[in-house]
Amino acid sequence: MINIENIKNIIFDFDGVILDSVGLKTQAFAELFKEFPENKVKELLEFHLKNGGISRYQKIQYFFENIIHREISDGEILKYAKKYSKLTKEKLSNSRHIIKETFDFIKKNQKCYNMHIASGADEQDLLEICDKLKLSQYFLSIHGSPTKKDILVKNILISNNYQNKETILIGDSVNDFEVALNNKICFYGFKNFNYKGFMQ
Known part of the structure; x- marks a missing residue:
């Protein structure tokens, strides 16, 4: 059971969580x-x-x-x-693809949590898309492939000296769940109703 009061750090997946892509x-x-x-x-x-x-x-x-x-x-x-x-x-890079529910949460809570992105998307593309969509300002760091997400999350934890029990990964796939499990952090499965995926 996740105790949300303990959470200080949020790592977001990108595709299907922040962007309906x-x-x-x-x-x-x-x-x-x-x-x-x-x-x-x-x-x-x-x-x-x-x-x-x-x-x-x-x-x-x-x-x-x-x-x-x-x-x-x-x-x-x-x-x-x-x-x-x-x-x-x-x-x-079209703002109409931003998932409103997630974006509203990020804007409302950006000063309450340390927020990062760890995605399977290509890192250079990810940085460019986030800049064009004016999303970069909300995150302390944005990371993508070719580095595997397991390693991306591990590096975020180490470089920021985050406690595992204070960190959660928000994703929409079994792979995201496994990444959270491997890094011994909390996981929240996001349900995007426009997409038939893991949380369907």
Whole structure:
């Protein structure tokens, strides 16, 4: 049971928690791999929706190694990741995608908690999107992939000397729950009613 009175530090996932971006990112993966068989792409999209907390780099690698069954080099992964960025970054920078419930909470409580973002999204894209949406001002730090979220959260705890029992991760996927569990911090599962995901 979470004792909210003990919480001083909040780490937010981004996609599906702060930004209603899951649908756009799903479309982008479909576009990215449109030259591949439809049934293979569908399998990737199912994996993507079930694993919201992991990065595009991991999903691209998974597609080739576990669905297409061929090796892919780090250079090829980076090439696909850059194409994916072009397909998503501009669309995601539209303020209409901000989830009002979360944003209202952040604005109201920014002086009550130490707030951070740890996301599976590409860090450079994440920083640019947050700047364009004027979200950066609310967070002490913003972190993303290719570093895995497990490590991102661990680094936030260590670099800020946060106590585990005083820290909570707010996410919308099983992966986020596992990250919180691995780092021995509290977890709150966010339900975005516009997205069929973990908290459905």
